Amino acid sequence: MAVKERSGKSMSQNHARRTGDGELAEVVVSVELSRKTWLITSLSPGAGEKLSRHTVPGGDLAGLLERLGRLRQKARARTGQEFPITVIQEAGLDGFWVHRVLQAEGHESHVVDAASIATSRRLRRIKTDRLDGESLIRALLAFKRGEPRVCSMLRVPSPAEEDRRRIARERKVLMQERIQHSNRIKGLLFSQGITGYDPLKRDRRERLEALRTGDGCDLPHHLKRQVERELDRLELLLDQIKAVEGERDTMLAEERQSSREVAVLSNVVGVGPEFAAVLWSEGLYRHFDNRRQVAAYAGLAPTPWQSGSIDREQGIGKSGNPRLRATLLEMSWLWLRHQPASALSRWFNTRVAQNGGRFKKVMITALARKLVVALWKYVTAGVVIEGAVVRA
Template sequence: MTQNKHAGESTYENLQTIYVSIELSKNTWLITSISPGAGEKLSRHSVPGGDIAGLLARLAQLKQKARDRTGQDYPFVTIQEAGLDGFWVHRVLEAEGHESHVVDAASIATSRRRRRVKTDRLDGETMIRALLAFKRGEPRVCSMLSVPTPFEEDRRRIVRERKVLMEERIRHSNRIKGLLFSQGIRGYDPLRRDRRERLETLRTGDGRELPVHLKSQVLRELDRMEMLLDQIKAVEAERDAMLAEEQRSAREVVMLTKVVGIGPEFAAVLWGEGLFRHFDNRRQVAAYAGLAPTPWQSGSIDREQGIGKSGNPRLRSTLLEMAWLWLRHQPASELSRWFNERVAQNGGRFKKVMITALARKLVVALWKYVTAGVVIEGARVRP
């Protein structure tokens, strides 16, 4: 303990930077800092949530106190968790000339006790320790996010909004079908253009006309669903215009849309949610998509726990959907043959497990395709 304490004191005494962690919440921002000349003492101060002026004023106070103690000025290095506040605080700090980092909270090691203590105070201290270790160059101590530019962040809004609208449309459609099914009516499709005309001709399973209040509820559901359909058309038109504009400036978007089986929506999600980023290797690509395997090895125990799901959930769900469609549109490709051979070896079982592996191989292959021009073997590409 004595040796560790002395080592810690030596580290803190040699600080040449003011390290700050910002625990963001809706009501309060907790600012935890450690400064040169203060030893191991951590300073804590809170400002109202969203008070960026109060945050900057607190940083100025920390700088003045460090100058009073040591007679020198020190730079800031800040850290915050990715959360509801997005990246605007990070951008303000960088605009002020401070080094700022946004960390994936799930990547910071925590206590494995069944009931671990968690408070904003402890989270602030944990982020400070993670930041110190990160700046010392310790590998895998935490994962810092690659913050997108405002343009890159805004470009993803279109595909995300469409996904939300599609989910709402499906809920209204299913609710209409459920209401009619309870009266013995089957086969009614709310998405058909003649949905209102067909509604007038429906009869219940025992031959009655639709009850008055039930019919009124269905009509109101149709009103909401038709509004969603109009909004989906508007979003899709905006998406197509954005892709057309990017096809004139981004070679990668053109390459994606030429692959048979990848339409405008898939191309927009693939490029906007993942492939526009820089990756050093295929493992980083699979990890960002949340498709990296998570082995569990301890002594003689060696088993797989499935995919990590720690990456981009929108990209992962799109890739899983696209993997099923890839088998239909690209049956002669090497990836489809690999999938069919592996499924055949298992007697037709474990298709869901193998489709996840196919999605992982597919995103890596597409990454190689858009970055290095390596065409997937056997895949059909439009001229």
């Protein structure tokens, strides 16, 4: 997930180019990406407020670049001047490859978080690619003027940073599949009155041969064959998990040699290889200006609802990185076990005790928010977490 950047930052660098009489001095283009077609909406100098629209087949990068070249030629023919091109697109399934190609061609390109663009709050609002293209043009113009909080532009990661996250994400998918196969085997055997069989143990094949149903009979032939095939898939998953974990450990070893931040993060007791890989590759390698940005990116920022005398809390926003948030929540429970003397653990235990032992799930979210901020300060500024145990 790419970090979001509000339009209020670096306004002097984001002002829309305009001539002395207020006319646009650049070609503004929005691209609506889909599998079938790409809709190109543009606003050019000398064309007034008229928007032009063209479509190219989905994935036709050459057609897109040719259309951008034609827009520049038409603007030059109308005004006699050469204009740069600025392109905006929504973040989606296409990833960032189109954005990188546009930048390599010398165009200014922006990727926007679609959920950050203001829309109509009517119960039934109209949504078409045509209207979305217009809204992207308006959002880009407002962003270039420096209007605050008009939209959230993404800080696109480099190809190396994007690829580095694959290891932790692939392991999570494999672990989920492992759980599914293990539970399926247990369910099949439970239907025959068999309990206590663990398919993750090394003697799973030998124990399967010795199993008897609840009424003392052998396993039915086809059921046994199905369980054996499930074990084949499970063993393949175990081998792949082992291979992925080996790649993860190698990557972390290389990062420790080249990055002080990874080294100090791995030295904290309670932060194992998997936690270190997820924390670093999903979030802490990025630059944040303050703790609010850290909590917001992790999806742990509060969501207040205030209007007049109404003031209530709607819970955390969950609009950040879901993988980082889930890892931090899991890590918070383990933090209480491995770091009981830390200030964060003492704070959690005190607050839970004040509520009579209730609201643990609510307080663990608050602990996760404090923990990610503390780790960010420790990694970037060297601020030691009070009471935390660190390996030599």
